[in-house]
Amino acid sequence: LVGSDEGLQQKLAEAILREKKDFKISIHLATSLPLPSERDHLRPRIDLIAFMIDIKSKYSLKNVEASLAHVDASFFLGKVCFLVTGVGRVNYCSVEMNAIWKLGEVYCSPVLFCELELEGIRVATAQRLLRMLQICAGHIPGVSALSFGSLMRNSADD
Amino acid sequence: MDVTVAEYIRRTVLKIPRDEIKTMLRKWGFLSETQLQTINFHQIKENISQDVVQLCEENSADIKQAAVLDIIYNHIYPNKRVWSVYQMNKTGEETEFFDLTDFKKKFKRRLRSALKNVTINFREYEDNAVWIRIAWGTPYTKPNQYKTSYVVYHSQTPYVFISVSVLKSNLPLLCQALVVASNYHDIHEMELRSHSLNSLKDIVFKRYSQNFQTYYPRPLQERNVAPENGDLRIIQENRNEKERIQRVNQEVFGDGPQPKLEFAQYKLETMFKSDPKMDVLDEKEPFRCLVKFSSPHLLESLKSLAPAGMADAPLSPLLTCIPQKARNYFKIREKKGFFPERFVSP
Secondary structure, three states, X not given: OEOOOHHHHHHHHHHHHHOOOOXXXXXXXXXXXXXXXXXXXXXXXXXXXXXXXXXXXHHHHHHHHHHHOOOOHHHHOOOEEEEEEOOOOHHHOOOOHHHHHHHHHHOOOOEEEXXXXXXXXXXXXXXXXXXXXXXXXXXXXXXXXXXXXXXXXXXXXX | OOHHHHHHHHHHHHHOOHHHHHHHXXXXXXXXXXXXXXXXXXXXXXXXXXXXXXXXXXXXXXXXXXXXXXXXXXXXXXXXXXXEEEEEEOOOOOOOOXXXXXXXXXXXXXXXXXXXXXXXXXXXXXXXXXXXXXXXOEXXXXXXXXXXXXXXXEOOOOEEEEEOOOOHXXXXXXXXXXXXXXXXXXXXEEEEEEOOHHHHHHHHOOOOXXXXXXXXXXXXXXXXXXXXXXXXXXEEOOHHHHHHHXXXXXXXXXXXXXXXXXXXXEEEEEOOOOOOOOOOOXXXXXXXXXXXXXXXXXXXXXXHHOOOOOOOOOOOHHHHOHHHXXXXXXXXXOXXXXXXXXXXXX
């Protein structure tokens, strides 16, 4: 999970861990990429990168954009997604929707809108991320990260 | 008793929170203890205030006593007003002994020579603070007790805290009177304003915790310690960065609570620098722009920006210099590359 809001990251990570699953998962929280190189040897394979953007903060968008430059191209075949929070507070939006849509298009990755401050939505988002993670890690036979990603994109266009 | 005085006392009592009325009346000391015992302080405020007025009637209260009650109220609740800080300058180096009686006499004389219709009251407090209450009238009308200015002067310092309220035109006269009465040469406004009188005092008397440039050597063991908050499946990658932010914040803001300010205002008189292709402003005229930051507690919120992930650390010095420079209203003019155009990180 990459994003500038630590508190929200932590809460989402905990929600993900609380879900029932039959595989081992480890969640890395970072404020930006690249990840510090001194821990490279301790890190397992990364299956999914979720970038968290807060619509109320231009800073969080800039942060994510800068981090995207450090992601290896192979991740954009379905292993990246954007989580956008803060949409409920229309008066405080400082990031334009166009910028968000463009981000999703340019990087061919799904954009999920979720008010992570609300527990119900946090739980739902955690479940979605887990499903995506299973696919990206290759645990679901017959469905690859790429095919799932294009499935999500096509349904969003409708 | 004058009917206007009665009304004024009634309204002043109504302002006081019910639980505090008895204590404040005691501090006032105008009503005797026996008289205070006759009031039922558990009834609604409307009735309490009526009872108080009744007793004041018995004691024949005049405007002077009513004004003292108002001073006491404002001394306990200064945050209901906006205070500006002024600094006086002396030409010579001599530190004269402060004579309170002389000060009061000169102040009243100066003010009254220019404007006869004023009510002036003084009250001294422990920390060498002299509180002055002035109710303003005009050459043709009696002083309006609801249009008051307050001055807090710490006699051992050159600082004066003024809460002007509505009639700003009387300000020059007030400043003149202060300068004459305190034997200073002149007075200027410090561009420092807030609701919190104590925070303003903290800033000018340097009573807040300042940042000291101490070197804190970080023990190496800390880096490899696993996070105490339980789950080892959650790994914080940017621990070092987070620690750096905390360190920088501590260096800039210090450890203790910040003085309470509500605004920081920057008036820009700088040239607009745009992409030459955009061709926005042809005339070489400064672009007038006002940037205002507002918050219930500005300095604390600035302090929490970087840890909350909303700004880079360190913050722009234009924001962090506020307590040291003792001002929160700035004018930024074009200087050869001294102040950068974009002065806020996010």
